[in-house]
Amino acid sequence: MKRSLYTIILASLLISACTNAQVNKTTNMDSLKKDNPVFSKTDTNKVDLSNAEWKKILPADVYHIAREKGTEMAFTGKYWNSKEGGTYYCAACGNPLFSSNGKFESSCGWPSFFEPISKGSIIYAPDNSHGMQRTEVMCGKCKAHLGHVFDDGPPPTGLRYCINSVILDFEKAREAEKNFNSKGK
Numbered sequence: 001m002k003r004s005l006y007t008i009i010l011a012s013l014l015i016s017a018c019t020n021a022q023v024n025k026t027t028n029m030d031s032l033k034k035d036n037p038v039f040s041k042t043d044t045n046k047v048d049l050s051n052a053e054w055k056k057i058l059p060a061d062v063y064h065i066a067r068e069k070g071t072e073m074a075f076t077g078k079y080w081n082s083k084e085g086g087t088y089y090c091a092a093c094g095n096p097l098f099s100s101n102g103k104f105e106s107s108c109g110w111p112s113f114f115e116p117i118s119k120g121s122i123i124y125a126p127d128n129s130h131g132m133q134r135t136e137v138m139c140g141k142c143k144a145h146l147g148h149v150f151d152d153g154p155p156p157t158g159l160r161y162c163i164n165s166v167i168l169d170f171e172k173a174r175e176a177e178k179n180f181n182s183k184g185k
């Protein structure tokens with residue numbers, strides 16, 4: 001009897017801990033953009049901030065990927081398996097990076113694309129760290145580290161842009177269309 005009571009108390013503690021974590025995560029995501037003065041989906045000017053400045057305006061996980069070239073664990077990000085139609089923006093600055101039309105199903109555990117949304121949306125740099133020869137891809141507007149590009153992708157490009165979910169900010173197609181239309185008026 002006593003043991004089952006403990007189990008109930010423990011279970012309810014765990015449930016409330018999970019709920020709180022989720023609430024905090026959402027709040028952080030919203031406040032992230034409010035506290036980030038350089039985040040804009042319309043301003044195309046280059047963003048050039050020091051790491052100290054980035055540290056003040058980005059959540060720790062985004063900062064780690066964007067400025068310290070971190071890598072999220074495979075199969076843990078929110079977009080690796082997503083098939084929703086829409087646009088993926090840079091989570092640090094709002095630059096449009098990839099369209100869901102350029103995304104493909106890859107078993108690698110990270111969101112994978114065969115092409116960026118436009119040529120200038122990303123920039124490339126050789127990366128010889130960790131004993132490998134890879135090509136790093138960065139945001140063309142704020143130089144945030146996004147991931148790497150490999151040449152084992154599907155047609156038509158044969159490329160696989162392997163990107164961290166953490167540095168992506170997804171907007172569903174219908175919302176994007178609404179924003180686009182209201183801008184055009």
Ligand SMILES: [Zn+2]
Binds near residue numbers: 090093095139143144
């Ligand atoms: Zn960016």
